Amino acid sequence: MRAPPVSGVFEAPYPVVLDLVGKRALVVGAGPVAARKVAGLLRAGAHVTVVAPDAVSEIAEDPDVRWHERPYRRGEVASYAIAITATSDPAVNRQVARDGNAANVWVNSADDPANCAFILPSVVQRGQLQVSVSTNGRSPAMAQWARRRLEQLFTDAHGAALDVLAEVRAEVQQARGTSEVDGWTDALDDHFFDLVAAGELDAARDQLRRALGVDGEHDPTHQEVPS
Structure with missing residues (x-):
């Protein structure tokens, strides 16, 4: 979970672009939302492991994904460089976030800003050009609206x-x-x-x-x- 700033003043998150080539990434959950997160991590060159009792075909049949067919185990996020949770169980999301905070692993929880150490922006991709929009988790709908406008601007x-x-x-x-x-x-x-x-x-x-x-x-x- 997001720790409070030392000064007590928080204006905006710090934007970065991560190099995940060859890095181990964990996705907890294996539904349609998780599948989109997995696809993005694979495009970034990460080695992706998915933990979930059941999985959609996009995950279960992907030879580039290591799928553990079971629930998340407490503390296992510590073995990864980055993690994303995409489950419908708030308790699982909270546990992964806590484990990540304890192990200094960055965790994002889909549609759950309170359990996010980082936020995934809405992105327009044109070759190697990436233009991203973030609302600090306050309105994904506005981020998507802005992305659509940028898609018209950038070709x-x-x-x-x-x-x-x-x-x-x-x-x-x-x-x-x-x-x-x-x-x-x-x-x-x-x-x-x-x-x-x-x-x-x-x-x-x-x-x-x-x-x-x-x-x-x-x-x-x-x-x-x-x-």
Whole structure:
């Protein structure tokens, strides 16, 4: 459960993006909601274990999921890096949250903010571009509304634009020793995104290079794309 801040003042949660590649994740519960949580964890590269007496087919038949066909055992969350509960039993949710708090394991409880150490935002995904919305657990409906608006604003072209930006960023790092140079704000104008949307990626790259002052300095054989 969420611990009170040391100062007694709480304004907003601290937003982060977690790298879960290769990390052990526990999902308690195996219904439709749990299946969506499992799918998200798998997309993030986590090794997922599910604990529940019964499971929907999406979980039971997934070879990438380790399913323990039994109830949650007190304290077992301590073996994982992160945990999500998606059960209809408030007592189970509370127990997992308490165990997680005692073991310093981050726990999210679906539709149960009181037993959450972290909140899952509503996300728009376009390639490697992720745009998330959170209401601090106060209104999932508003978070979903905001996500729908963002889905209209951000298109697949923005995901492609991110790939172009990463490529040119690598060139800037190679040429200047750092990507922290002037010009990025001016380079990302409507014309740049229009070029990407039209599939004119070479022209989009050249616009970035000119704005960043590395035009003519790039190595066309350089393929490194930083994370």
